[in-house]
Every structure is written in C-alpha cells, then in structure tokens.
Amino acid sequence: MDDLLISSDYFILLAALLLIIGVITTKFSTRLGVPALVLFILVGMITGSDGLGLIYFDNAKVTQLIGVLALVVILFEGGLQTKISTVRSVAKPALSLATAGVLITTAVVAAAAKLILDFSWLEAFLFGSIVGSTDAAAVFAVLKGQNGKLGSVLEVESGTNDPMAVFLTISFIELLTVEDPVYALLVGSFFWQMGLGLLLGIAFGKLGSLCINKINLDSSGLYPVFTMAFALLAYSITDLVNASGLLSVYVAAMLIGNSELTYRHSIFRFNEGFAWMMQILMFVILGLLVFPTQLFTWEVIWKGVLLSAILIIVARPIAVFLSTIKMDFHLNEKIFLSWAGLRGAVPIVLATFPLIAGLENSPMIFNVVFFVVLTSALIQGSTISIFAKKLGLAGPVKSEPVHSLELVSIGKANAEIIEVEAKADIPILGKSLAEVEFPKDVLINAVIRGTELVTPYGETVIKKGDVLYILVSRKSKKELKRMLNIHE
Structure with a gap:
C-alpha cells in the first residue's frame, strides 16, 4: 500500500513538473522563434528513458488514445474560434487543399518513399498518407492571432484535412493486413465517413447550442464542462458509426462558437486553457514514446532529411499550385501557402497505427515520420513570419485587450x-x-x-x-x- 502511494505521489509530482516546464517553454519558444510543440517534444525526450531516465514509456496504444483525445480538444477549440463567415469566404481553396491537396501530397511523398525507404507501393502510400495533412495543433499555435485571408485558409484547411489523412492511413493499413481487400468499398467508405461526419457535426452543434442556452446551471463554471461534453459526444458517437469523428467535432464546434451562447467568455477561456494543457500533454507523451538512440541514427537522419526536403520543397508546393488552379491567388500567396504546410502531432499519432497493427516496417515508419515532423516544425514553423514579411503578406494581427474582466455567475x-x-x-x-x-x-x-x-x-x-x-x-x-x- 505504501509503495502504491509513493508511486502515485511520484507520478503526480512528475505531471506537475512537466506541466510547469511545458508552460514555461511557451515563453522561450516566442523568444527563440521556435514553435512550442518542438520544445514540448524535447521535454518528453529529455525526461524519457533515453534521456534523464525519469519516465520509461513505450506504449503506443496509450499514446494513440491520449493523442486522439488531445486532437479532439484542440480541434474543438479551433472550431469555436472559427467564424462561419470566414469559412464561407475561404471554403473553396481550403477544402480543395484539405482533399485534393492531401491526395497529391500523399502521392508525391509515396513515390519518394518507395525509392528512399525501399518500401512496397502500399507501404509507401501508407507513409505518404501519414504525413499528407497539415496539423491543426501546429497551425493554430503558430498562426494564433494572425488575421487575413491566407491565415484563414490555412486554419480551415488544417481543421478539415485530418479526416482525409486518417481515412487514407486506415485504408492502406487494411489493404496491407487484409488478404483479399475490396477496393471499391474504400470509395463508398470515404463518402460515408465524410458525409455522415458532416451531418452529425451539424446535428451535435445545433443540439449543443440549444442545450447550453436552455439549461440553467447554478455555477458558471459548469457551462464550459457541459460544452466540452458535446465535443466528446460528437466524436465518440460519430466514430462508433464509422464516420469521421474529427470532422464532426470541428463542424460542431463552429456551429456552437457562432451561436449566441450563455457564458460565452467563460466557455471560450476554459477551452483555450484546456487545449493548451492537452497540447502540452500530447507532445510530451509523443516525446516520451520516441527513443533518441533509435531516432538519431545515420539511416533515419539521411532518409528523414531527404523526405522532409521532398515534402516541403516538392510535394506541398505541387499540391498547393494544383489545388488552387483558377482561384484568386497570386504567386507570392501560393508560395506562402506552400511554405506554411506545417506537420505536427497528427502524423506522429497516425504513425502509431502501423505500430499497433504490427506491420513489418512500422518502427522505421514511426521514426522517419517523427524526424520529418521535427524538421518541418523547426524549419517551417520558425520561419513563417519571416516568409510572410519577405513576400509582403504580413497581415494585421488581431488585437487582444490588455485588460480582463472576471464575471460572477448571474x-x-x-x-x-x-x-x-x-x-x-x-x-x-x-x-x-x-x-x-x-x-x-x-x-x-x-x-x-x-x-x-x-x-x-x-x-x-x-x-x-x-x-x-x-x-x-x-x-x-x-x-x-x-x-x-x-x-x-
């Protein structure tokens, strides 16, 4: 019994220290010009078994569970902040990038992975699918407060392209593990997942807004909790019927966020803080899962660097230029959209799927994906603002009040x-x-x-x-x- 209490106290102490370090690193990330997610990952790697040895962690299933839960919270917070009027104004390019753009990126990266990693075509396309989408957590964090059309396109794209990446990843894993796959069923599955995910997202968004305003709770602190429950409900029920839970969450959040809400300020502030906490937790856990001695080997480094370069310099620009044909973007804007295709938590979480499925090359897939994400975040994430200024695209920054007002429940x-x-x-x-x-x-x-x-x-x-x-x-x-x- 005493050993159990000591173990619990030790775990709680570590959790507190990791959160404190995670929050403090956000200050350093701004000064160093490095995305916070990179520092969160480094905290996990340093405290892990290959670092200081404070925590031994190698459970891919737990990582996947925490990662998906964190993505639900982050997407929900991003959706709450997204104006429907903004989505309408950028829907065509954002959705084109979120669908056709992901497919094109997947195909180009798959061709490179086939040569560099010496994979089969199905394994190569699986790798391309995993790194094919931009990451909502990374984009929302880097572009927080940025105004303008391009920022809106990137945020809506990152909020809606995860379902495509998840669908492609799961589909290629099935093709690799099932003896006689039926390819025609994949097409039907795509429309089922996206269509039903959209419809259920609308339904949960309207239901959530109605319930939040109709219920009369004694404490204002319960409203944010009640709101978050609808995010989890939207994801879980949608996922249970084999539709896109992430798409459902994002759509529901947009409808709730654009409604007249009771205690709107409290709901938004709670979700912002909760999203930050889950982002810290997710990236630290992802850092714990990777073993630096396996990651920073010559084989992973040169293959990762080459694939990162192809993804950043070749695949993403091709996807952007083809996906935005005959759309109202000039050359500098397309260059900026190409450079701002950040990779983050989603590819690493998706890289746990092959590990859990027990695929032969899953360790190599995970390590190379992890390396690609690190290089993308470091190179692209730290230079987005510089690129915007050089290209003459630095938009106005949304002003945040320097004051605050805490309200008592009325x-x-x-x-x-x-x-x-x-x-x-x-x-x-x-x-x-x-x-x-x-x-x-x-x-x-x-x-x-x-x-x-x-x-x-x-x-x-x-x-x-x-x-x-x-x-x-x-x-x-x-x-x-x-x-x-x-x-x-």
Missing part, C-alpha cells in the same frame, strides 16, 4: 455582461452616452480606453478603440447587437 438573473469594441462601423461612435437610446435593460458598466478605466456617465463620448462592458438582459441582447452593428 445565471439566475437571466442577464450577462458583453464586451464591445468601438470600431469604425459602430453607430454610437462619437456620441455621448446621453445621446444614445439603448434598449431596455441595458447598462454601461465600464469603458476601457487604452490602459485606463473610464467611469461612464451621461457626457462620456464613445471614441474609436474604446472597449465597453455592457450589462444586458438576455431578452434584449439581440436588439442591442443589432443596434451596435455586431455580427458574430
């Missing part, structure tokens, strides 16, 4: 506080509060001007850039937003 009062920024198109700009006829049950609580708090009164004039905190009853919220020209 669910029983059927009211909430909303945050409104006074932009150029807001009708009350330049008017005093006394001149504005607000709807019933509306009260201006505070005005933030720059870094100063302005106490509102009748003669207070609304200036551009002001942030207003407005207490409004839920029945008057829509009327207030129409008046202020606010569109979610």
